[in-house]
Amino acid sequence: MKAPILITGGAQRIGLAMAKYFIEQDVPVIITYRTKHDAVQALEAQGVKCLQIDFDQPDARDSLVTQVKAHTTQLRAVIHNASSWDCEKLNPDHDALFDNMMRIHAKVPYLLNLALAPLLEASNEVADIIHITDYVAEKGSPKHIAYAASKAALDNLSRSFAAKYAPQIKVNSIAPSLIIFNDDDDADYRAKTLKKSLMGIEPGCQEVISTIELLLNSSYITGRTLAVDGGRHLK
């Protein structure tokens, strides 16, 4: 029996695409979800262990670790995908915004990596931790200041945990720019965003999945950040 992959925020969009991909590859999957999207029922029918976890709740991390340990004795990978793309304009309580961004993007991955390491080390092959960050971790973002800073913190965790857990566990970041739009993104925003990269496309979830597979299949890449950004840094 293969060891499962844990994906946080797996009930919609990129996280859901990851879960569906690994199910198709006959890899056991555990997801966390906050909102019970329609997809959760379908995932459960396909054998995915779906855990309702709101990381803003104080007992969330302990509850997740307890439930994961009750479900499996080993993990093949943990993919920290759950995220809140909040901004200063929509959240005038900047004190709370900063704490919320740091919690979901840095504190939760930090504490889960420490708590779940024994399960990853029990894997019968080299295991992986993958942090899904963002291009703006490198560049910053005047409209998503706290978000970008929290993603930069998450990116830095890759280097510390890579050094701490090698050689049994590899730890890397994937730093996407535009992957998929949100349904409420209007035509003007879409056109403006597409122009920000050299490739000028909305690549879709498979772009991230292919990068995850590259990391899972590598025996050597660790402590690194793989940019998936269409050459945005050169525009």
Ligand SMILES: NC(=O)C1=CN([C@@H]2O[C@H](COP(=O)(O)OP(=O)(O)OC[C@H]3O[C@@H](n4cnc5c(N)ncnc54)[C@H](OP(=O)(O)O)[C@@H]3O)[C@@H](O)[C@H]2O)C=CC1
């Ligand atoms: N989409 C894109 O183009 C890009 C995405 N990224 C990164 O890729 C990853 C996936 O992106 P995308 O699929 O768009 O992500 P989403 O914005 O769809 O968020 C993914 C999930 O995270 C969950 N989540 C948010 N806050 C919490 C919380 N406090 N507790 C538990 N779950 C929570 C959400 O739950 P709920 O459904 O309840 O809201 C949601 O289902 C993210 O890390 C994102 O930052 C980076 C650059 C571009």
Ligand SMILES: Nc1nc2c(c(=O)[nH]1)N=C([C@H](O)[C@@H](O)CO)CN2
């Ligand atoms: N949690 C999320 N993070 C990000 C999202 C998103 O929808 N959810 N979207 C983006 C944008 O696509 C941006 O990369 C381009 O405008 C960034 N992060």
